[in-house]
Amino acid sequence: MRRADEGQVVVEGCARGGRSAGGGAGRRHRDRRAGRRRPVFWRVPATAVQVAGLGRAGFDVGESDAGAAYVVGDESVAVRLRALGYRPSYFDTVYKDLPAGSSRAAAADTFYGGYRTVAAQEAHLAQVAAAHPDLATVYDLGPSWKKTKGQGGHDLRAICLSKKQAGDCALSTTSPKPKFVLMAQIHPREISTGELAWRWIDYLADGYASDATAKSILDTTEVWVIPIANPDGVDVVASGGNSPKLQRKNADNSRGGCTGTNIGIDVNRNSTFQWGGDSNSPCAETYQGASAGSEPETQALEKFFRAIYPVQRGTGNDDPAPATARGTMITLHSYGNDIVIPWGFTQATSPNDAQYRKLGAKFTASNGYVVGTNRETVGYDTSGTTDDFTYGALGVAGFTFEVGASSGTCGGFLPRYSCVDSTFWPKNKGAFVTAAQAAAAPYRQ
Missing domain, CATH: 3.30.70 (Alpha-Beta Plaits)
Structure with missing residues (x-):
């Protein structure tokens, strides 16, 4: 894991539901x-x-x-x-037609009416760090699968935003400020989530000088954002242009002889915490990989989380995180208008279930989403997920947001680009603010 030069990032070169359907x-x-x-x-x-x-x-x-x-x-x-x-x-x-009025010749760094490519997201982080050296630091977290194989690929990148004082925005478990992490597009086809990360970054960095809430957050908290947690997969999605490809997994094509968007490992089933309860079929959408933490994207993410958060709970499933535990995390997914809380790997509730629901209710006050466990929201269990890892291994209050409805113009995996500003950002901005403000004491709400 390494930090990119401040103000500069080197760009390496050369679920849910449906809608009734008349017809x-x-x-x-x-x-x-x-x-x-x-x-x-x-x-x-x-x-x-x-x-x-x-x-x-x-x-x-x-x-x-x-x-x-x-x-x-x-x-x-x-x-x-x-x-x-x-x-x-x-x-x-599951496809939506290209939004009416959208240019058929999108900019080179966008697709499907305005959604940003990996290159655009990388450039954005560099631009923010260059414009706000007192607030922003960019880190390379580790390589994607394709990069490890010399097939192009990317480094996973994160930006830390805070009014920097001594010890701030370091890869340290003992830094003075509490931390909130927002992560997007671990499932690449969930394209609205990367755009929400983009807007959250701009709100804090550009708003520091004029917005009292943004200033208060950055004066007291480290906000980390990983806008694209699965860059190889996002490349696959964006390669479809106006008909984005529905790639859910990473680009690891080493198993199963799979083709098209069936290749890869589901990075959100590959975590080292409670791995092993999902699919063993390489071509399945929820293929968990050959072993826990087998994928470089998983390794980079877990190394990062362990670098900034101390271990704050015991190893037993019934060991609660103490009231003194710090840190919040939201991993953005789509869709369903849900706020998913641990546990995912079992139908049992977590030992901090009551505190989770209290904080979740504050998020709901902004976005109106339903709070519950996997079984209560999507209706089935999951294993090896990011939110179970951050809570189970580290005691961090980790949540999954399922952004967007199951139907309509702003529903599904591929909502119109205009929905980000008309619907998703207005609904979720307040919830992100609440998560940042709760980072100092998430279990004492």
């Missing part, structure tokens, strides 16, 4: 005639137990309702479901 079948037939295999939603009648089983089996389960789950995938996924005895029915395409 859906007709669109499907048109897509077939065009030779496309676009992922769609399949409505799968299923009990709650069966929904959980689908998730464990590696299906990309989005939202579930009283009698069904919605599974993302092309027609080969429907074939697999039928082979298991399910009766999937076509629901709707």
Whole structure:
């Protein structure tokens, strides 16, 4: 892990749900005639137990309702479901058409109406550090899978924002200020999340001189932002241009002979904490990898978290983080309008469940999202996730935000770019502020 020169970053060179669809079948037939295999939603009648089983089996389960789950995938996924005895029915395409009025010739560093590429995000961090040397420091956290293989790739990058005094924005577990980390796009296709990270950075850095809340946060807190936690995957998504590719995993193609967006390991199932409860099928969307922490992206993230947060709870699942524990973390995902709290790997609640729900209620006051465990929100358990790691291994109050609704213009994996400013940022800005303000004592709200 190394710090980039302040003001300068070297750029290395050379789930959920669906919506009702009038005419859906007709669109499907048109897509077939065009030779496309676009992922769609399949409505799968299923009990709650069966929904959980689908998730464990590696299906990309989005939202579930009283009698069904919605599974993302092309027609080969429907074939697999039928082979298991399910009766999937076509629901709707997960793609949204390019927003009306958007330029078909997007800028070179954007795609799908304005969403930023990895290169744009990297340049943005460098620009912020150069413009605000008293507030911003950029770090390289470690390489992506492709970079470790000499196939291009990127370093994962983080920016620390604080009014810098002695000891601030260092990779230290004993630095004086409490820390809040916001992380985005560990699942690359969840494209609105990287844009929220971008706006949060600008709000703090540009607002320090004129916004009392931004000034107060940076005077008292270290705010760390990882705008793209899976850069190789984001490259795959952006390569689709106006029809972004739905890459969920990283770019590790070393197992299973998978093709297209089925390659890779789900970095949000690869954590070293409670790893091993998700899919062992390399081509599954929730493939957990061959071993805990096998992926360089996971290694970089966990090394970073351990570098800035001390261990603040015992090793037992029932050991609570003490009231004196510091630190908050939000990992941004889409979609579902949920605030997910530990545990994910078990149906049991965490020993800090009551404190989690109190802080979650403060977030909800801003964004209106539903607070609950994985089972209470998405309807199934997960293992090897980032929020379980930061809480379980370190005692940090880690949350997952599922940004956006399951339907409508601002719903799904690929909402219109305009939704970031019209909906997602206004809803979540206050929640991010609350998380930063709570970093000093998240369990004493």
